[in-house]
Amino acid sequence: MQETLWQRVKEGLEWFDGAIGEGEEEEEAGRIAGNKGGGRRRGFEQALERYYPKFRVIHRDLLPSALEPSTRRALEVLKDQMGWFRRDYVWVKGKVTQTMVTRLLVGERGCTYKYKGLRLFCRSWETEAAKVPDSACHALAEIRRLNEVLKEKSRKQHECFMARGEGSGEGAVEGGVNSFNATLINYFDESIANHVETRPEPYYGMGRCCISWHADDGVVEQSAIAVYNVIERAEKGEEEELGEVWKVGLKVKWEVDTPGVAVPMVNGDAYVMLSGFNEKNQHCVVCGRGSRFSSTHRVCPQEDMYHNFYCRCRETFLQLHFPWNARGVLQEGEERRACLSKIVASLDALEDLHDQLEFEWLRQFHFQYFDLPPSELDDYWVEVIHVLADLWQRMEIVVWIWISCCRRKSFMVGGKELRDRLERLRQLTSQQKGQGQEVQSSLPFLMKKLLRSEGAGGGREAAGEKAIPEDALELVKATLARRLQKRQEHRIWWEENFRKRLSMGRGGEQREGGKRKRKEGRADGLGFSLLPANLNSLVSTLK
Structure with a gap:
């Protein structure tokens, strides 16, 4: 399998990029990617629906209009005023290292999340007895409201998928596949991008990754995961140019025949990985222009x-x-x-x-x-x-x-x-x-x-x-x-x-x-x- 994989990589794997145009732009995107397979816009929606039907994008127009500004203010308070975001220590290939992004875990009181040999201890969004400033209480309450919104949207996406008859027998999770009890908030600071090593995506040539290919561990099996994006532009009003869009790459685990897909992320958009997606697929995050918050809502096991x-x-x-x-x-x-x-x-x-x-x-x-x-x-x-x-x-x-x-x-x-x-x-x-x-x-x-x-x-x-x-x-x-x-x-x-x-x-x-x-x-x-x-x-x- 490994030999076949790298042979296919050398030849150029097929993939679809939702962030590029057609014609000359398509040819230019393939050249920038440095991969013979290139990225193709034509057929992107069909490829996403055919190969990754459990990955659902929720456009910001379908979310409450006040959600983006209130969430942005809350995240800025937690990061700048409280200073709670920090680079955590993890074990990678037997070595102690720090995460490239700064992170904060927020969720139900007493909740923890195990990741790469590391246990994170969450800040509770139950602020009634919290000994923190009022500004932090309001910010944590906003994160909790965001969690409730994504719970409801994820539930509807799950019901629609099940109604199509494609998900029978899945989603048997206590409390529901969308019973999110914590969110791991990642922050990638664009100002440090030039000082840290970001590796190119190795299979399709999608761009440079700040988070490499992985499937989320430490969550309840067959549970859903919802992600909300807040992207800070370096210059407000500036149009996004080719190769500067934040993207989520999708691929099937241990398989090279299925084409990959790069899904563009827009400020205020959310996406949901429905029940079963995380067990069969992997995703990565391709760096774009501007700093980015990603609030990843998940179901942590009760034993944690x-x-x-x-x-x-x-x-x-x-x-x-x-x-x-x-x-x-x-x-x-x-x-x-x-x-x-x-x-x-x-x-x-x-x-x-x-x-x-x-x-x-x-x-x-x-x-x-x-x-x-x-x-x-x-x-x-x-x-x-x-x-x-x-x-x-x-x-x-x-x-x-x-x-x-x-x-x-x-x-x-x-x-x-x-x-x-x-x-x-x-x-x-x-x-x-x-x-x-x-x-x-x-x-x-x-x-x-x-x-x-x-x-x-x-x-x-x-x-x-x-x-x-x-x-x-x-x-x-x-x-x-x-x-x-x-x-x-x-x-x-x-x-x-x-x-x-x-x-x-x-x-x-x-x-x-x-x-x-x-x-x-x-x-x-x-x-x-x-x-x-x-x-x-x-x-x-x-x-």
Whole structure:
């Protein structure tokens, strides 16, 4: 396939360009593109409808007349007054790099979006309790209104497509394929175009791309995606000339026989990629004249919502099997095997969430925002991170309890030793600054369960301990050793990438010697301790 693809590229792939004219202009466009296939205007609409029927353009005349100016003002407030747009860090081919465009994620409270190994934490458009200036509240409310408009327009486009009988069996998404709960707003600044490397589109010669060929990931499968364009002209009133129009390129995934299409984008227009388009096709963005905002509205998975993740953690804790409650392993027959299975399953479930909490939430947030001053951090997410850091500490205690039992080869853990551990956790949590009511109310449920459990805090002496059977001990030790070894490798990987991130500085520039002064053991501006990277000593005790 790869050999065939590049052979076809060399010969010139067929594509249709909706932004060029016919005759001499068509010939000139092919010459500028530097591709033998050239771009052809004639038949553009037919090609778009035939090959990409799930890509629907919504002209600005079909949208509310006040939508463009109100959205433009809102975006300018968020970018210029609030300074919330920033270049995010991503992993591309194993390297830490920054996005070419600056971006901002806005959506429902607690929503996150996972992209290229990166988790973005959204600014909530639910402004009732937001601690931001009134101008920012109004701007976020405008983005929410834009989302509602695009929801409705996307729903109608979806219904029209389904009415044609071409989409049966698609769009089975909870809440609807157009239930957008977040928008990723990209901003490409024309003034930096000469200072960054934009690569030419490699297959058709459509022009230089600021966003290369891709399909959006991190969204609910079979959901729709809607995009609204706000384009700032360098000189107002200037006519768009050949080769200066912003375009969206379309192609089929892993296929060269279907012609490509370049769809021109006009200020105030929107387009919708209906259910199923993202799974079968790719798109790119070809640079044009002027700076451009693109508000890309999408359906983020419910598992990426903070509240749902926290509820999963809490439920797992409530169903946790502690060593001193595992008396069934001393029995014989089916009850013994069932109890062993529950112990390992309970431990594995907790460790799955333990890893997600550390590597998908805490370290992700720290990696992105550690160098921001507190005034630039979202107060809501700072409180959430405090809650999650507290939860992470409890999970570490549970791991310590199991390791301690394996060392002693007993189901019992010394009451005083456990109480000391829990007291240190309580003191740590009470000393955290800026924590919300949720932190205060969520702490007791684990501590009470631990302290009231049989053998945990009742002051029983070692004489009352029950030895762990050898097969159960080996099973638990093997499970712990496997999980801790994997976590150690993952932590080392994160630390290496964090050092690379540290050397890039806040704006992406290389710092001299790759060094930056910061208080050891603290995440600048976040208010929680950095997580330990070394588990070798714990792993060695289980071998």
